Amino acid sequence: MEALFNQPQRQSKVGILVMFFYTLQKFARAFFPIILIFFFKSEKLNLFYVIPGILVSLLILGIFAYFSYLNFTFFIDEENNEFVINDGIFNKTKTAIQLDKIQQVNVNQSFIQKIIGVYALEVDTAGSAKKEGSIKAISHQLALALKSRLLENEKKIILDENAAPDPEIVLIEEPKPFIKIGLLTLLKIGITSNYLRSIGLLLLFYSTIQENLRNFSEKDYLDGSQFEDYFSKQSLLQGILTVGLVLIFIVLIVNIIRTVVKFYDFTISKQKGSLLLSFGLFNSKSTIIKPEKVQITTITRNFFQRKMDILEIKIQQATSGEVEAQKNITEIPGCNETEKNEILKLIFNTIPQKGVMMKPNWRRLVFSLFLGIVIPLSVYFGFGFYLEPLAFNYAFLAVGYTIFVATIVFFGYRNNRLFVNNDYIIIQSGAWDVDNRIIEIGKIQALSTSQLFWHKTPDIGSLTIHTAGGDVQFSLGNFTTIKQYVNLWLYDVETKNINWM
Amino acid sequence: MEHFTNNTIDIAQLPRFEAVVFQKLQPDYLKVLIINRVIIFTILAVAIGLATYFIKEIITFVPIIWGGFTLFVILSLFVLRISFLKKGFAFREHDVLFKSGIIAINTIIIPYNRVQHVALHEGWLSRYFGLAQVEIFTAGGNSSDIEIPGIEKEQAEKIKQLLMGKIQQQL
Numbered sequence: 001m002e003a004l005f006n007q008p009q010r011q012s013k014v015g016i017l018v019m020f021f022y023t024l025q026k027f028a029r030a031f032f033p034i035i036l037i038f039f040f041k042s043e044k045l046n047l048f049y050v051i052p053g054i055l056v057s058l059l060i061l062g063i064f065a066y067f068s069y070l071n072f073t074f075f076i077d078e079e080n081n082e083f084v085i086n087d088g089i090f091n092k093t094k095t096a097i098q099l100d101k102i103q104q105v106n107v108n109q110s111f112i113q114k115i116i117g118v119y120a121l122e123v124d125t126a127g128s129a130k131k132e133g134s135i136k137a138i139s140h141q142l143a144l145a146l147k148s149r150l151l152e153n154e155k156k157i158i159l160d161e162n163a164a165p166d167p168e169i170v171l172i173e174e175p176k177p178f179i180k181i182g183l184l185t186l187l188k189i190g191i192t193s194n195y196l197r198s199i200g201l202l203l204l205f206y207s208t209i210q211e212n213l214r215n216f217s218e219k220d221y222l223d224g225s226q227f228e229d230y231f232s233k234q235s236l237l238q239g240i241l242t243v244g245l246v247l248i249f250i251v252l253i254v255n256i257i258r259t260v261v262k263f264y265d266f267t268i269s270k271q272k273g274s275l276l277l278s279f280g281l282f283n284s285k286s287t288i289i290k291p292e293k294v295q296i297t298t299i300t301r302n303f304f305q306r307k308m309d310i311l312e313i314k315i316q317q318a319t320s321g322e323v324e325a326q327k328n329i330t331e332i333p334g335c336n337e338t339e340k341n342e343i344l345k346l347i348f349n350t351i352p353q354k355g356v357m358m359k360p361n362w363r364r365l366v367f368s369l370f371l372g373i374v375i376p377l378s379v380y381f382g383f384g385f386y387l388e389p390l391a392f393n394y395a396f397l398a399v400g401y402t403i404f405v406a407t408i409v410f411f412g413y414r415n416n417r418l419f420v421n422n423d424y425i426i427i428q429s430g431a432w433d434v435d436n437r438i439i440e441i442g443k444i445q446a447l448s449t450s451q452l453f454w455h456k457t458p459d460i461g462s463l464t465i466h467t468a469g470g471d472v473q474f475s476l477g478n479f480t481t482i483k484q485y486v487n488l489w490l491y492d493v494e495t496k497n498i499n500w501m
Numbered sequence: 502m503e504h505f506t507n508n509t510i511d512i513a514q515l516p517r518f519e520a521v522v523f524q525k526l527q528p529d530y531l532k533v534l535i536i537n538r539v540i541i542f543t544i545l546a547v548a549i550g551l552a553t554y555f556i557k558e559i560i561t562f563v564p565i566i567w568g569g570f571t572l573f574v575i576l577s578l579f580v581l582r583i584s585f586l587k588k589g590f591a592f593r594e595h596d597v598l599f600k601s602g603i604i605a606i607n608t609i610i611i612p613y614n615r616v617q618h619v620a621l622h623e624g625w626l627s628r629y630f631g632l633a634q635v636e637i638f639t640a641g642g643n644s645s646d647i648e649i650p651g652i653e654k655e656q657a658e659k660i661k662q663l664l665m666g667k668i669q670q671q672l
Contacts, residue, residue, distance in 0.1 A: 080662075082665055088623075092622070093621065093622045095618065095619075095620040095621075096619050096661060097617075101618060101668075132638070318640065445615045445640055445645055446610060446611040446612075446615065446641050447610050448607060448610070449607070450608075452604060452605045453604065466641035466644060468641055468642075470642070483519050486518060487512070487517055488512055488515060493614070493615070
């Protein structure tokens, strides 16, 4: 059957039912608490009011469903080569999707749709999280016909691609492992990174244990009295030191175990120009990195790791579809300088060099100090002066906090840099773990600049680079230079038509 | 190969996005915004009125409450007007620009060859004034999409057509 889609058409008639149930579901979810309260609070429910009330609201929902059915049309505009969906009762929306941009077409069936016997068709393009177009009620036959029609263009492209490359039959080549990460490197990584994540894990663990203990017996075992006894014998400072040391030790152990379990036997191999990674102790995983899909490459290392010549690489690939959005970051733990260069060469064909450097303005430092120190300290002093003078007994904590935050803010400021050369942008940031994020200029999706009005005279402002793998920001740099870069990058993106994914 | 040249680009000669003259939104759109606000404020005022009428404990604060409310209404309408005036858009040969913001001036630029798709929204009030909103999507996620509200319906349709045409040219 050759279905025609060039005329605007509605969904299946039974679509009204689907719409009805969906709106009902939405309403029920939104007003569920109110309905519940209504039923429980008012004891004398007068059925003579309730039943007509329910009937009237169902009728209204039905009318809504009918109109949303009437106003929902879709068709393929042959002339402009686009898929158009019209939608909405009061607020109308017209969505137009270029056929060539369609990545996926899913034909699904939810529970309600199964009962009624229709299918949903969802159209997905690269990027944005929400589904670009979805039809809620369509017969199976029509759905499949529309799907094949929508994907016709893609097939053409794939066929072309298959036809073009070398006709030799060397396609099935054995992947050759070229980097293996040994246990020693993993141990090194374990003791030098991801402290925060392990601390978070520990906190979670501790709170679950405590919760379980509380459930187990009425008495709270860890109510703090043990600590009080302990601290009354020792001086407070000594106590904190011991607890701190024990904590650091536990965190290190947890870190090492976590790293080894997750990344045991990490192997990187090349296969047809892509990177094939496999790792894991108990459940081994494997992922593929396609160089053309890579959007942001992050190289991270801290002071210890620099001394030991190890670093971590994170690779963000272009996302299509909402589920993958978070998962599409691939980590390569622990490689040395030469291995890193090998990987970068595979991704970029060259090793991206740091180009012209730009530093953030000193106001950046002042602002961070203000946010991180002045505000919390004034809250603390205000609390101490007006509410609870006892708070000043812990003044040494405030001193420690100030020193700690000041150090972090200072190093964060000192490490923040923007490097630009002809093809790559490298943004360096971080106080302890120093990140170098590499972005190929051709992968830029959009650029935004931002400037506070009182920053006009000092000529500073911020830049955000949007890519299909996420956004990267550089704050408070020289605005004239930033604007020049933006113009240059726009020129690059607009004149060359590179394949960004 | 004889047509191949590879001259150095003079950065100073590049078209400058900061020099672009931005187009303002339709004045009618401000009316739409104000009517929307007024509806919300009316609902709020009714709620406050009911509360001051029924809850006896706050009777002494009634002047303060109404005074605060009036101040809030005036301020928010004022901010609304400024933010409306600060918004602007521009379509260049190869990209689209949108500018907004009161305290910080934000400019976002999307090259046409990175546009994924386009949507046209018409609110019920906007439709009454013959206005529409164009939303331009890229693959860069929500933060890199542009929404241009308050454009005449016909112009919006033209913009959509122009964008779709541009996208196709790239392919």
